[in-house]
Amino acid sequence: MKLDEMGQVKIAPEVISLIASMAASEVSGVADLTAGFTGDMLEKVGVKSPSKGIKVQLGENEVLIDVYLIVEYGVVIPEVAKEVQKKVKLSVETMTGINVTQVNVHVQGINFQKEPKEDMKK
C-alpha cells in the first residue's frame, strides 16, 4: 500500500504472485512451478492458477516471497535459485515499487524428461 497526493495505491497479493510466477518461469533451468497437493488436485479438475508455486507475505511496504519449483536435470541448482531470486526481486520491485525483503526458493523436485539447455549444463 502506498500513499501519495492523489490517494492510496493498493496492490493485491495475487498481482505480486503473478509477477513473481512469470519472472520465475522465465529463468533458464526452471522446469515448472509446483502448486502443492491441493493445487495439483484443482489443476486436475481444470482449475488452473496462474500464480501457482508462489506464496506472498505482504507487509506495510515490503513483501516476502516463497517460490516452489522443479528444476531441470543437469543444472547447477544454487545458480538457478540465485537467478530466480534476482529476477523475481527485480520484477516485483520494478513493477510494484514494493521492497522485496526475501525471495525464498524451495526446490521440490528434478525434471528428468527434458534435456537442459547447453549453457546451463555443467
Add this chain to the structure above:
Amino acid sequence: MKNFTKFFLCIYIIVVIALALFLAIAPFYSVAKNILLLLVNRLDFYTSVFCFFIVVVNGIILINILKREKFRLGVSKYTSEGELIISNDAIKSLILKSLKDIKGLKDVKILLKTDKDKLNILIKALVYPDHNIPNLVLEVQRSVKRYLESIAEIPVGEVKVMVDEIASSTKFKVE
C-alpha cells in the same frame, strides 16, 4: 503424499460429503429424517466400530500430513537474496540419477540425515553378483559425493553404503 493415502483421503472426503448432505436434507425430507431417527435409536456396537474407524482414518491422514511437512524440509542455504531450500525428494532424485550409470547396482534405498552443516547419506543397496563389493561401494560414495557437491553445492559428510542383499538371477534347487 502416497497414492494410497491420496485414494484413502478421496474416499474419506466423499463419505464425509455424503453424510453432510444427508444431514443437510434430513430436516426437510421425512424419509431422510426417519432414516436418521432410526439410526439414532439403533445406536449399537457397530456404530462404535464405525466411529472408531473414522477416528483411525483421521489419525492416519493427520500423521501423513505431518510427515509430509517434515519430509519437505530438506537442506537449506542462505543467500543474500533469501533462502534456498532443496527438498529431500529432489536430493534423492539427484542421488538416484548419479547412481544410474554404475554397473553392479540393482536397487537402492536412500535415507538422508542432516547434521549441523553437512548432509549424511545412507544407501541401502541390492547388488548383482560377480562384482567387487568394496570397489563398487567406493564408486558409489565418490559418485554421490561428487555429484551432489557439484550440482546442488550441498556439503556431503558421510556416504554410508549398506549392501543389504545380493541379487541372484538364477535359483538353484537342492535335491
